Amino acid sequence: MTTHEHGQEKRSKADWLLFVVGFILASALGFWLTPTILYAQKAQPFQFSHKLHLGEVGDEGCKACHPFRKDGSFAGIPGVEKCKECHSDDTLGDKPEEKVFVEQYVKKGKEVPWLVYAKQPSCVFFSHAAHAENAGIECTQCHGDHGKTETLRTYEYNRLSTYSRDIWGKSLMGLGSPPNRMKMDSCADCHRENGVRDACFVCHK
Amino acid sequence: MNWDRRAFVKFAVGAVVGLHASPLIPKLMDDSAIWTQNWSWVPNPEDGGLAFANTVNPATGTGVRVRLIKGRMMGERIIRVEGNPEHPLSQGGVVPADASAVQLLYNDEVRVAAPLVRDKKTGMYREITWQQALDMVGGKLAELAKAGKAHTVVALGDEADSIHGQILSRFMAAYGSPNLAFAPRADDTLALAAWALTGQTDVGFDLMNASYVVSFGTPLLEGFGAPVAVRKAFVEWKKSKGALVQVEPRVSVTASQAGTFLACKPGTEALVALGMAAVMAEQGLADESATSAYGYAEFKAALAKDYNPKKVAELSGVPADKIVAVAKAFAKSPKAVAVCGPGPGGDPGRLADFMAVMALNGLKGNLGKPGGVAARKPLGLKALGEPANVDKPRLDGGKKGMKPANALALAQAALAGQPYKAGMVLVAGGNPAYAGPQAGVMSEFLSSAPFVVAITPLLDETAALADLVLPGTTFLEGWTDCRSSYGSPVSSYGLARPLVKPYAQAKTVGDALLALAAKLGGAVAGALPFASVEEALKAQTAPLGDLAELAKKSYFVQDKPAYGPFAFKTPSGKLEFHSQNLAALTGKNSDGAALPHWEKPAALAHGDGHALAMAAVPSLRSATGFQPLTPHMLKVLDGNTLRHKDELVVEINPKTAAEMHLAEDSMIVVTSAVGSVDARVHLYAGAAPGMVFMPTGLGHGAVSDAYTLGKGGNFYRVAEAAADSLSGLPTWGLTRVTVTKRG
Numbered sequence: 001m002t003t004h005e006h007g008q009e010k011r012s013k014a015d016w017l018l019f020v021v022g023f024i025l026a027s028a029l030g031f032w033l034t035p036t037i038l039y040a041q042k043a044q045p046f047q048f049s050h051k052l053h054l055g056e057v058g059d060e061g062c063k064a065c066h067p068f069r070k071d072g073s074f075a076g077i078p079g080v081e082k083c084k085e086c087h088s089d090d091t092l093g094d095k096p097e098e099k100v101f102v103e104q105y106v107k108k109g110k111e112v113p114w115l116v117y118a119k120q121p122s123c124v125f126f127s128h129a130a131h132a133e134n135a136g137i138e139c140t141q142c143h144g145d146h147g148k149t150e151t152l153r154t155y156e157y158n159r160l161s162t163y164s165r166d167i168w169g170k171s172l173m174g175l176g177s178p179p180n181r182m183k184m185d186s187c188a189d190c191h192r193e194n195g196v197r198d199a200c201f202v203c204h205k
Numbered sequence: 206m207n208w209d210r211r212a213f214v215k216f217a218v219g220a221v222v223g224l225h226a227s228p229l230i231p232k233l234m235d236d237s238a239i240w241t242q243n244w245s246w247v248p249n250p251e252d253g254g255l256a257f258a259n260t261v262n263p264a265t266g267t268g269v270r271v272r273l274i275k276g277r278m279m280g281e282r283i284i285r286v287e288g289n290p291e292h293p294l295s296q297g298g299v300v301p302a303d304a305s306a307v308q309l310l311y312n313d314e315v316r317v318a319a320p321l322v323r324d325k326k327t328g329m330y331r332e333i334t335w336q337q338a339l340d341m342v343g344g345k346l347a348e349l350a351k352a353g354k355a356h357t358v359v360a361l362g363d364e365a366d367s368i369h370g371q372i373l374s375r376f377m378a379a380y381g382s383p384n385l386a387f388a389p390r391a392d393d394t395l396a397l398a399a400w401a402l403t404g405q406t407d408v409g410f411d412l413m414n415a416s417y418v419v420s421f422g423t424p425l426l427e428g429f430g431a432p433v434a435v436r437k438a439f440v441e442w443k444k445s446k447g448a449l450v451q452v453e454p455r456v457s458v459t460a461s462q463a464g465t466f467l468a469c470k471p472g473t474e475a476l477v478a479l480g481m482a483a484v485m486a487e488q489g490l491a492d493e494s495a496t497s498a499y500g501y502a503e504f505k506a507a508l509a510k511d512y513n514p515k516k517v518a519e520l521s522g523v524p525a526d527k528i529v530a531v532a533k534a535f536a537k538s539p540k541a542v543a544v545c546g547p548g549p550g551g552d553p554g555r556l557a558d559f560m561a562v563m564a565l566n567g568l569k570g571n572l573g574k575p576g577g578v579a580a581r582k583p584l585g586l587k588a589l590g591e592p593a594n595v596d597k598p599r600l601d602g603g604k605k606g607m608k609p610a611n612a613l614a615l616a617q618a619a620l621a622g623q624p625y626k627a628g629m630v631l632v633a634g635g636n637p638a639y640a641g642p643q644a645g646v647m648s649e650f651l652s653s654a655p656f657v658v659a660i661t662p663l664l665d666e667t668a669a670l671a672d673l674v675l676p677g678t679t680f681l682e683g684w685t686d687c688r689s690s691y692g693s694p695v696s697s698y699g700l701a702r703p704l705v706k707p708y709a710q711a712k713t714v715g716d717a718l719l720a721l722a723a724k725l726g727g728a729v730a731g732a733l734p735f736a737s738v739e740e741a742l743k744a745q746t747a748p749l750g751d752l753a754e755l756a757k758k759s760y761f762v763q764d765k766p767a768y769g770p771f772a773f774k775t776p777s778g779k780l781e782f783h784s785q786n787l788a789a790l791t792g793k794n795s796d797g798a799a800l801p802h803w804e805k806p807a808a809l810a811h812g813d814g815h816a817l818a819m820a821a822v823p824s825l826r827s828a829t830g831f832q833p834l835t836p837h838m839l840k841v842l843d844g845n846t847l848r849h850k851d852e853l854v855v856e857i858n859p860k861t862a863a864e865m866h867l868a869e870d871s872m873i874v875v876t877s878a879v880g881s882v883d884a885r886v887h888l889y890a891g892a893a894p895g896m897v898f899m900p901t902g903l904g905h906g907a908v909s910d911a912y913t914l915g916k917g918g919n920f921y922r923v924a925e926a927a928a929d930s931l932s933g934l935p936t937w938g939l940t941r942v943t944v945t946k947r948g
Contacts, residue, residue, distance in 0.1 A: 018212050022219025023226070030227020038232065069254050076252060079277045111278050121242055122249045160236040162243050172228040 034172055040159050044152045045112050047097045054147045056086075062139045062147060074128035077114050080105055115155035117166045118143060118182060125205045135194075142180050250284050251276030259289050259759040261699030263367065263680055263687035264832050266431030267303045268292025268760055271681065271704055281705050283307050283681055293762045294434035294697065300825045303433075305837035310681050310708065314910040315663045317676035318709035325672065335710060335720070338675060342631075342658055343724035346380065349628045355381035356597035357628030359619060359654075361612055362387045362714075363635040363831055366688045368742055369714040371589045372733060373633050376718050378592030379732035380725070383599040384619075384627075386612035388635055388831055389642055389934045391547030391554050392691050397932050398545075398559035399578075401784035402567060402801075404774025407581045409694035410544050411766050413438050415447060415576035417538035419481070419531065421545050421562050422453040422474040423692075426462060427823040429547070431690035448538070450531055452477050452523070454820070455856075455898055456891025465531065471818040471896055472806035472939050473521035475558035477528060478543060478565045479803055480517030483508035484532035485568050491536075492570020499775065500783025500800065504564070507797050540576025541569055547691055548938040550821025550901045550920060551640070551830035555938070556931035557804050560784070564801035567780050573771035579694035582767045585748045586698065589741060593732070598624055601933075613642040613926050613935040616650035632659040633714045634677065635831040638666035639905065642926040642935035644919060645880045660714045663833055666906055676711040678703075683713035684738045686745075694766040700746070702756040713738050791931060807927050808939035819875065819897040819942040821920055822856065828902030836912035838902070845887050846900050846917070853882060853917035856889035856898040857944075865944060872948040875899065877940045879925045882918030883947065897942055899923070 057064035065078045087106055091098045105112050120126050131137045140147070156165035168174065169181035180186060184203075191198040224230065243249070253276035261268050272285040286306050290297035309315075320338035321330040333341075349355055358380065362373045365387040377385045396406040412418055412425075412435075429435050439462075451463035452474050460466045469477055485491050486505040495501060514525035535541045545562035546554040563578070571577025601614030619627040630651060637647040644666075651657050651670040659671035668674045678685075680701040687699040712720070715738035722733045735741040743752045749761055776785040782801065788794040808818050826841045828834045839847070848854050855875060857867065867873065871886040875897055882904065892898050903917025923942060926935035 015212050015215055018216040019219035022216040022221075023223035026220035026223030027227040028223075030224050030229035034227065034229045034232055038236065071255060073254065075254070077277060113278060121239075123242055158236055158239075160233070161239040163239070172232060 031172065038158055038160065039156045039165055042115055042155045042157065044115055044155060046100045048152050049150045050147045051150050068129060068133070072129050074132075077116060080109070080111055115157075115164075117153075117155065117164050119164055120167065120182065121161075121163055124203050126203065142182065144180070250274055250282065251279045253277060256281075258704050259291070259757070260680065260701045260704060261292075261687060261759050262286075262303045262306060263364070263685055263699060263701060265300055265302050265433065266687060266690040266697075266699060267295045267299055267433045268699070269295075269299060269303050269306075273704065283310060283705055286681075288433070289759070292760060293764075294431060294437070294693070294695075296434075296437045298433040298437055300432050301835070301838050301841050302825075302828065302832055305835035306679065306681060308835045308837055309663065309833055310679050310705075312663075312910055315665075316708050317662060317664055317668065317674055317711070319676060320710070321668075321674040323669075323672055323674065328669070330674070335712070338673060339720055339724045341673060342721055345629055345656055346721075346725060350381065354628045356383060356595065357625055358382040358631065359384040359600065359615055359627045359629070360386075360631040360633060361615075361635065361637055362633045364388070364687065368589075368684070368686050368738055368745060369634060369718075371745075372715040372718050372735075372738070372741060374592040375589060375732045376722055376729060378595055379722075379729040381595055381597070381728075383595040383597055384610070384615055386610040386615050388551075388640075389553040389612065389936075390691070391552070393934060394554045394556055394559050394929075394932055395546055395691065397556050398563045401556075401560055401787040402563050402775075402781055403572065403580075403771060404786065405580045405772065407583070407689070407696070409579050409581055409689070409766070410542050410692050411576050411579045411694040412542065412544070412692075413442055413694070414766075415442075415540045415542045416445070417448045417450075417535055417541035419450040419478075419535055419541070419543045419565075420452065420459065420463070421478050421543065421558070422548065423459070423544045423546060424457060424549055424823040425449075425459045425544070427458050427549075427825055428829055430692040432825050434690070434693070448534070450535075454893035454896060455822070456889075457823070460891075465527075467523045467527060467531065468893060470520070470522040471820065471893060472809055473517075473523075473803075475545070475555070475561040476512070476517055476521050476803040477523055478545075478558075478561045479508060479512040479801065480514050480521070480523075480525075480528045481532035481535060481543075482561070482565050482568055482801075483512040483517070484514060484529050485536050485565075487513070488533070488536075490533065491568040494570040494572075494780065495568045495782075498567065498780035498782055499777040499785070500781055503797075504782035504800055507800055507802070512803070535565075536569065540571070540574070542566060542571055542577050543569070544692065548821075548936070549823040550924065550937065552821070552936055552938040553929075553932075553934045555804070555806075555929050555936055556934075557802055557929075560787075560801040561803060564782060567782065572780070573767075573769055575766070575768055579766035579768070580771060581689055581694065581696040582763050584688070584696050584698050584761070584763075586745050587747055589745060600624070600627075611642075611928055611933055611935050612637065613646060614928055614933070616646050620646070620650055620653065627654045628656075630654045630657045632657065632661070632667050632671065633718065634660065636661070636663075636665045636667045636833070638670050639919065639921065640830045641921045641924070642937060643879055643924070644921040660712075660717050662708070662711060665833065669906075675717050676709060677717070678707050678711045678713045681705065682707045682711065683716070684742055685713065686742065695763040697760060697762040698746075698749070699760050700742070700752075700756050701759065715741065787931070804930060806939045808925070808941045816941050816943050817857075817861070817895055817897050819877065819899055819923065819940045820938065821924070822898045822900045824900060824902075827900060830901075832902070834902050834905055834913045834916075836910070839912060839916060843900075847903070848887070849885050851916050853884040853900065853903060854887045855884045855900075856887050856892045858892045858894040858896065859888040859890055861894045861896070862886060862888055867944070867946070871946060873944050874947050875923055875942050875944055877923045877925050877942045880922040882920075882923050884918060897944060 069075050091102050167182045188198045253274045256273045258271050268289040269286050270289040274284050275281045288297035288299045319332045360377050362370050364370045399408040400406045449463040450465040451460040452467040454471045486508050514528045518525035543562045543565040545559045548554045566578045600618040601611050641647050657671040658673045659667050660675045660677045661668050662677040662679050682703050685701045689696040722729045773779050775781045784799045788799040867886050869888050899920045901920040904919030905913045924937040925940040926937040929936050
């Protein structure tokens with residue numbers, strides 16, 4: 001028996017534990033590191049309570065402030081003009097956020113640079129009319145219970161792609177989390193389930 | 206368990222596998238791919254409400270429809286320029302210059318955002334306010350006027366008839382300088398030719414209703430008049446089985462669409478027209494209205510003597526039997542018309558050539574008839590009024606008030622200091638340092654002038670030589686207008702209004718001049734009693750109705766050509782082959798100088814055997830003259846034009862190339878008496894022997910954007926302009942060049 005063979009015989013199977021330890025440590029590091037290096041956070045210009053506003057607008061619901069334009073396209077985040085339908089130069093309540101809004105935006109005629117959680121990349125054509133009006137899908141199905149929130153959560157965006165984290169979803173593994181994922185796969189899955197075409201050009205014009 | 210090499214390897218492999226099992230690597234790779242969607246040059250318009258607005262591109266005469274998007278944060282922005290299907294002439298079509306206009310509007314790299322003062326030594330720009338800029342220009346102008354040197358101010362404009370051109374004319378006259386020139390246009394040559402023979406100045410060709418069209422070098426499909434309108438009309442005209450004869454030295458796009466192509470030697474197109482005229486006169490095919498015209502006998506004798514088919518065939522290279530056949534077919538066709546100008550490369554053309562073609566139309570007797578030469582109905586606009594006469598000698602020696610002045614002659618005289626040097630130069634629109642006439646001389650003139658002000662939307666070659674650059678506007682963001690396009694048989698008026706807020710601090714040329722006039726006060730302010738260009742337009746368009754309504758529609762077009770007896774405004778009251786108008790203008794009445802005749806182009810008159818004649822290749826895919834090149838144009842250029850990435854490709858006949866030991870792709874230098882440009886050879890059998898054909902619109906220098914910078918060479922740097930012997934306008938149809946190998 002050579003020295004070499006002798007040495008091999010002496011190695012214990014416990015060495016493989018090191019492999020497992022390396023695996024667990026590195027993957028844990030990967031899970032911890034990925035969101036830290038990939039996502040940055042931005043604060044919204046000021047706080048806003050959807051719950052409060054939804055309570056004020058009555059039956060009209062989301063559409064009271066997020067209507068469809070005359071041409072059928074979706075207006076998205078309302079401009080200050082829309083807010084001014086209720087908010088004049090004087091504050092309606094005593095919330096400090098409203099004061100900021102009135103002083104810095106309404107009086108100066110400036111638009112609020114809201115950060116849009118659900119903003120799709122510009123290469124995506126998405127029609128709210130087709131989904132919310134024609135297919136009757138509830139707003140909450142994609143946007144979650146946004147209307148029930150009292151504060152705006154911190155906006156997270158991908159440093160590389162610059163898109164909102166909501167597009168990929170909270171779960172790094174792409175498993176979905178409320179609000180629902182807004183990635184291409186999610187769109188395609190839903191289209192297939194409902195017998196709607198899922199060809200490229202349906203969304204990528 | 207020992208911590209040895211093997212243990213470490215196990216740990217490391219485990220770590221690598223573990224890292225791959227985490228989302229770090231796949232997620233980063235996925236996002237890196239997505240990152241490419243957000244490169245800075247990928248257009249990313251804000252979402253918002255859509256709106257449409259009609260307007261007119263004055264550079265092309267196309268009626269366009271503009272798509273605007275009103276975003277919440279960025280406000281209203283133009284996202285697309287498409288054709289306006291309601292426009293009666295352009296009918297929804299566009300050319301690349303229209304479609305890519307947005308690329309100039311939102312091009313931060315080349316747009317002038319604020320008034321800029323340029324340090325002559327370092328070439329660096331410093332931003333100042335409009336108020337400071339107006340104080341600076343106003344101060345200089347007042348200083349020169351006080352020193353009795355008001356007449357030494359030279360102004361170069363773009364379009365004489367536009368509202369801005371009129372404001373500039375009135376500004377200069379009231380200030381006291383006769384030295385004003387606009388971009389030379391074939392419209393001026395055609396107006397002069399028509400005036401010489403008929404006394405009318407506003408004429409066009411009724412191609413649509415003609416059954417037989419002979420085009421003398423006219424690029425009908427590559428930049429004639431309003432190009433979209435002409436192409437639309439051409440498609441319809443083709444259906445009516447009309448015949449087209451193209452006379453030119455190159456198989457161009459128009460030639461490829463012609464039933465008959467007469468390949469002539471360079472500069473002999475009009476000679477062929479006279480050859481045809483000789484056949485018609487000789488064989489009694491001239492119309493009655495022509496045989497009774499003033500000077501017909503004299504013209505007939507001159508034709509027989511100098512322009513008989515045999516002689517013309519010898520000089521032009523077009524076989525005599527072909528000249529006779531085309532002349533007969535032309536004369537016998539019920540509705541035939543001969544077309545001339547504009548020359549390729551924006552050349553205004555030679556007056557004698559235009560007169561020859563107009564005389565051919567006169568012989569045919571098609572004046573005022575369907576399918577002939579039409580006198581356009583006046584638009585009925587209330588012009589701002591004739592500018593006052595300035596009682597000072599003009600730099601180019603032109604007569605007082607005689608229009609149009611020759612920009613090149615002004616520059617050359619000022620450079621020589623004869624009769625005086627320029628005290629200041631005002632470039633109000635256009636880019637003479639790039640497009641000339643004769644870019645080299647214009648650049649030298651601008652570099653040596655004591656103070657140069659340029660009003661321009663882009664940091665172009667002219668801005669690079671100016672001491673003060675004032676931010677101008679494009680047609681999408683400021684009021685502007687345009688008149689009937691070259692050759693159109695109907696008169697039209699196009700009106701462009703601001704569809705979005707002007708870029709940064711940009712002002713229209715007219716508004717900048719009005720602000721300056723208000724600053725100067727006195728006679729200048731008195732001559733321009735308008736608060737804005739909009740107000741001046743209101744006054745001008747009052748006979749056509751409400752300005753706002755007209756601007757919304759964006760055009761006024763005469764519905765059909767005005768047929769009927771031609772109203773001759775000549776001294777004899779009829780068609781004049783011996784032009785008394787021209788004789789009075791030039792002071793030459795004998796030796797056939799007042800007759801339609803042919804002159805050998807100066808470019809062919811001298812030079813050794815190795816020299817070639819250079820001409821431009823017109824193309825709607827590229828820019829001509831003052832038109833800026835857009836990034837989009839580079840994408841749609843003919844595959845041969847920039848085949849070698851950034852190098853200009855010129856066309857040479859294979860035989861000529863063989864004689865000069867040149868082959869396909871040979872690297873050459875094309876040199877004229879005024880400049881040179883590097884190029885590659887493309888052998889093209891459709892090019893006349895002894896010629897070099899060069900594309901225009903390329904070769905932008907110092908301050909272009911990253912896309913257009915250094916692409917190809919500048920035709921206008923090589924083209925030599927010479928004053929036409931009759932009109933005095935600079936022409937650059939042909940340039941004597943030598944071609945040498947390099948590399």
